[in-house]
Amino acid sequence: MSEMSKIVRTVSNMLFPFIVLFGIYVIAHGHLTPGGGFQGGAVVASGCAMILVAYGSGWVFGKIKEKRLSAFESLGAVMFIGVALLGLAFSGVFFGNFLAGSNLLFGVTPAVGSTLADINTGGVLPLMNFAVGIKVIAGLFVIVLVMAYASSVKEWK
Amino acid sequence: MSFRNMVAVILLSLLAVFFIFSVLLIHPFGAPNQTQMDDHMIEHTQDETGTNNGVTSIVFDYRGFDTLGEATILFTAVAGVMMIFRRAKK
Amino acid sequence: MNILEIIIEQSPPLIIAIPLLGAFLTPLISRLSGKARNVFVGIVIALTGFLIALLASDVFANGPRTYVFGAKNLALPVVRILFEVDSLSVFMAIVTFILAFVSLVYSWSFMNKENDGLDKYYTLILLLFTSTLGMELTGDIFNFFVFLEISCISSCALIAFYTGRGESVEAAFKYIVISSIGALFVLFAIGLLYSQYNALNIATLAHVIQYTFLDKIVLMLFIAVLGMKAGLVPMHMWLPDAYGEAPSSVTIIIIGATQASLYGVLRICFTLYGGMFQNVTINSFVIGWIILVLAIITILIGVIMALIQTDFRRLIAYAAVAEIGYIFLGVGVGLAVLSNPGLMEVGKTAMQGGVFHIINDSLDIGLLFLVAGAIYYTTKESSLDKMGGLARNMKYTTIFFVIGLLAVSGMPPMNGFASKLLIYESIYQLNPILSIIAILCSILLLATFVKVLHSAFLGPKLPKFDDVKEVPRSMLLAMGIIAAIIIFFGLFPEFVLNNLVKPAVDALVSNASYISKVLGVI
Amino acid sequence: MILNFPFIAVVAMVFIGLFAVLFKRNLIKMVIGISIIESGVNLFLITLGYREGGVAPIYTGLPAGTTYPEGMVMPVPQALTLTSIVIGVAVLALMLSLTMHIYRHYGTLDVRKIRRLKE
Numbered sequence: 001m002s003e004m005s006k007i008v009r010t011v012s013n014m015l016f017p018f019i020v021l022f023g024i025y026v027i028a029h030g031h032l033t034p035g036g037g038f039q040g041g042a043v044v045a046s047g048c049a050m051i052l053v054a055y056g057s058g059w060v061f062g063k064i065k066e067k068r069l070s071a072f073e074s075l076g077a078v079m080f081i082g083v084a085l086l087g088l089a090f091s092g093v094f095f096g097n098f099l100a101g102s103n104l105l106f107g108v109t110p111a112v113g114s115t116l117a118d119i120n121t122g123g124v125l126p127l128m129n130f131a132v133g134i135k136v137i138a139g140l141f142v143i144v145l146v147m148a149y150a151s152s153v154k155e156w157k
Numbered sequence: 158m159s160f161r162n163m164v165a166v167i168l169l170s171l172l173a174v175f176f177i178f179s180v181l182l183i184h185p186f187g188a189p190n191q192t193q194m195d196d197h198m199i200e201h202t203q204d205e206t207g208t209n210n211g212v213t214s215i216v217f218d219y220r221g222f223d224t225l226g227e228a229t230i231l232f233t234a235v236a237g238v239m240m241i242f243r244r245a246k247k
Numbered sequence: 248m249n250i251l252e253i254i255i256e257q258s259p260p261l262i263i264a265i266p267l268l269g270a271f272l273t274p275l276i277s278r279l280s281g282k283a284r285n286v287f288v289g290i291v292i293a294l295t296g297f298l299i300a301l302l303a304s305d306v307f308a309n310g311p312r313t314y315v316f317g318a319k320n321l322a323l324p325v326v327r328i329l330f331e332v333d334s335l336s337v338f339m340a341i342v343t344f345i346l347a348f349v350s351l352v353y354s355w356s357f358m359n360k361e362n363d364g365l366d367k368y369y370t371l372i373l374l375l376f377t378s379t380l381g382m383e384l385t386g387d388i389f390n391f392f393v394f395l396e397i398s399c400i401s402s403c404a405l406i407a408f409y410t411g412r413g414e415s416v417e418a419a420f421k422y423i424v425i426s427s428i429g430a431l432f433v434l435f436a437i438g439l440l441y442s443q444y445n446a447l448n449i450a451t452l453a454h455v456i457q458y459t460f461l462d463k464i465v466l467m468l469f470i471a472v473l474g475m476k477a478g479l480v481p482m483h484m485w486l487p488d489a490y491g492e493a494p495s496s497v498t499i500i501i502i503g504a505t506q507a508s509l510y511g512v513l514r515i516c517f518t519l520y521g522g523m524f525q526n527v528t529i530n531s532f533v534i535g536w537i538i539l540v541l542a543i544i545t546i547l548i549g550v551i552m553a554l555i556q557t558d559f560r561r562l563i564a565y566a567a568v569a570e571i572g573y574i575f576l577g578v579g580v581g582l583a584v585l586s587n588p589g590l591m592e593v594g595k596t597a598m599q600g601g602v603f604h605i606i607n608d609s610l611d612i613g614l615l616f617l618v619a620g621a622i623y624y625t626t627k628e629s630s631l632d633k634m635g636g637l638a639r640n641m642k643y644t645t646i647f648f649v650i651g652l653l654a655v656s657g658m659p660p661m662n663g664f665a666s667k668l669l670i671y672e673s674i675y676q677l678n679p680i681l682s683i684i685a686i687l688c689s690i691l692l693l694a695t696f697v698k699v700l701h702s703a704f705l706g707p708k709l710p711k712f713d714d715v716k717e718v719p720r721s722m723l724l725a726m727g728i729i730a731a732i733i734i735f736f737g738l739f740p741e742f743v744l745n746n747l748v749k750p751a752v753d754a755l756v757s758n759a760s761y762i763s764k765v766l767g768v769i
Numbered sequence: 770m771i772l773n774f775p776f777i778a779v780v781a782m783v784f785i786g787l788f789a790v791l792f793k794r795n796l797i798k799m800v801i802g803i804s805i806i807e808s809g810v811n812l813f814l815i816t817l818g819y820r821e822g823g824v825a826p827i828y829t830g831l832p833a834g835t836t837y838p839e840g841m842v843m844p845v846p847q848a849l850t851l852t853s854i855v856i857g858v859a860v861l862a863l864m865l866s867l868t869m870h871i872y873r874h875y876g877t878l879d880v881r882k883i884r885r886l887k888e
Binding site: 071074075081084085088092093094095096 | 257260261264267268271272274275278314315316317318319
Binding site: 389393396399400403404407410413416417419420423424427428430431434435437438441442447 | 783787790796799803806807810813814817845846849852853856859860863864867868870871874875883
C-alpha cells in the first residue's frame, strides 16, 4: 500500500497518541470498568493500523520488522502463561489467584456491593490484562502488517 | 438449478426446520429459566476474585483457562498467517 | 505426598501448559539456531509424554481424576472449568502422543530441505498437539469447543504449508470453511444447552439433562459436526484433499486431531446423553442405526474411491475414510445394542473393537503416510503411474510399506486383525449382512494396496530413479517405531485389550462414575 | 411472539450467511458469509444472557437501588462471546490470507474456475 497524502499523515500523527493512551487506559482498568486486555489491545492495534494505512506498508515495514513484533507477541503469551504457572507455584492450583487478598501488589479486596473503583484490587487480573494486552496489540498489528506488505509486493519468491 | 444447488437447497431447508423449532422452544427473551451459576458469579465476584467487573472476573479467573485457549487461538492465527506469507518478501 | 504424587496430582494442567509454553517459546528459541529449536521441541514433547504416562498409570489404577482450575476445592454449582480425566481420555492422549512424537522425529529430516518458515511450522505442530490433548482431557463443553477451534486453525495453516502449490492452499481453504461453519453450529448447540440448564460442565449437564426436543436438536448438531470432523460420509470431501496435500509429517498429527473429534462423538453420545440408555431406549437404537448406516456407506465410499485413485496420498486418504467407517461401525453397534440387557455383551465387545481400532487405524494409516512421504522426499513424485521399481534402492521403506499394507487390511500378524475381528464378531450377531459387507471391503482394501505395491515398488527399473537413495535415518526411525508398535499390538492383542481398551470402554459405557466424581452424588 | 424477536433475527442472520456460503461463487463472498453466521451466533449467545431491565454486572458506579443478582444481566454469555469474537478474527485473518494466495496462484476468485484449473 503506498503512502497517503500529507494531510492524512499529519492528522493520523496527531490522533495516534490519544488512541494509544485510551487503549492503555482500557487495558489498565480492565478489572474495574468495562474492558480488559482484548478490548484495549484491539483499540491500540486499530491505532497502529491507522498509521499503517497513512504511511504505507513499505515505510512501516522498514521501521518495524515483523520478526520483532512476533517476538513481542511471544513475550506477552509467555507472560500470560507465566502468571498462570506462578498461580500453580504459590497457591497450589493452576490459574490460582495468589495475589487477591495478599498484601503484595493489587491485593486489596473491595467491599461487596457498589464501591468506588480502587485500582489496587483484582489480584492477578491486572497482570493478566497487561500480558494479554501486549499480545493482542502485537498479534493484530503483525497480521495487518504482513497482509498489507504481501499485497504490495509484486512478485512472491 | 444444477444438482449441487438442489442438494444445497434441501439441506438448507432441513436445517431451517431445526433452527426455527429451537428458537420457538427456547426461553422468552428477557426471562432465563435457570440462573444459579451466574448468580453465584455475580454475588461472589468481589470477595473471590477481588474485582468490580463481573465479566472480567469470569474471563480471567472463573474461566481463565478459556482465555488461555483464546490467547492461543490468536497466537495460532498469527503463526499461520506469517507462515503462509513467509515467501512474500522483496 | 512425595514428589511423584504431587506431579501426578498437578499433571492434568501441566500436560497442556508445558507444550503450550513450548509453543510460545519456539519462535524465540529458533532465533538462536535450527538445531536448538529441534532439540527444544523434542524435549517438550518427550516431557509431555512422560506426564501422560504417569497420569495414565494413575487413572488406570484408581479411576477418573478431576482437576479444578483456580480453586483447590470444588464448589457446587460447578462454576470453574475442571478437567475430568478418565481412562478413555487417557487412552486417547496416549494415541495422540505416539502420533505427535513420531511426526516430530520424522519431520526432523523430512523438513531439512525447507529453508524458511520452520520455526512457525514447529510452533503450529506443538499447538495442534496441545489442542488435541486439550480436547481429550477437558470436562467442560465450551473448553472443548475452544480446543476444537485451535485444532481447526492450526491444522488448516499446516495443510497450506506448501504455499507454492495451488492445490494445498485450495485444500486448506476448503478445510477451514467447513470446519469454522461446523464449529459455529457446535457453539449454537452449546448456547442451547446453556440456556436450558445454565451449566457448561459435562458432568453437571449429564446429571441434569431431561431429553427435551431442544436436547435432541443439540445431539443431532453435535453428531453431525463432530462426525463431519471425524470424516463420516456425507461431509468427508475435505479429508482426501487435506490429507493428500499436507506434508506427510503433518498428516499424522491431523489423524490425531480427527481421532479427537471422534472421541468428542463418543463423549457426547455416551457420557452427556448416557442416561438415555437407562430410560428412553428408542432414541439410542435409532441413533445407533443412523451411525451404523453412515458407517457402512463410509466404508463403501472409502474403499471404492481408493480403488480408482492414481495419486498415492489421496489413495491412502480414502483408505483412512474407510478405516474411520470401521470405528463408527463398532461404536454404532455399541450405541444401538447397549440399551436392551439381552445384547449387553455384544455391545461391549463391539465397543472394545471400535475403541481398539482407533489406535490401530491411526498407527496403520500413519505408517502408510510416512511411506508416501518418504517416496515424495526422494523422488518428488506423488502419482502412482509415474513410479516404479523403487524397491531396489529403498529396501527398508518397502518393508515398512508391506507391514502397513497387511495392518490396514487386517491381516493376522498385524494389529488391524485383532480389532476388526472383534467388530466383525459383534456385528454378525446384530445383522449378518453388515459384517459381510465389512469383510468384503476389507479384502478390497487389500487388493488396492497390493496394486499400489506392484505399481510403485516392484516392476521394471525406471532410468530416472537410478540415483534415488534410501531416506535419512530419522525418517526410518520414525517408521520403525510405528512398525514395532503395530507388530507388538498384533502379536499380543490380549495385553493391549485388557490394560488399555477394556478400562476405556468400561469408563465410557456407564457415565455414573464420571458424574459422581464431580457431583459426589448418585 | 415479540418477546422472542432477537432469536428470530439470529436465525435470519445464520441463514443469510449459509445462503452466501452455499450459493455464492466468489471466495470473498463466502468469507463474508461466514462472518455473518459468526455474528449471528454471537448475537444468539448475548441474547441468552439478558434479564428484563438488567444492568451490566459491574459494581463500579452501580446505579443506586439495583438489587444484585436479579437486577444484573448474566455475565457468562458475555465472556463466551468475547472468546467467539476472537475466534472470528483469527478464522477471518486465515481465510483472507488463503484467498490472497489463491488469487495470486489461479488469477481468479471464482470457485468453479479454480476447480477446473486444478485438474
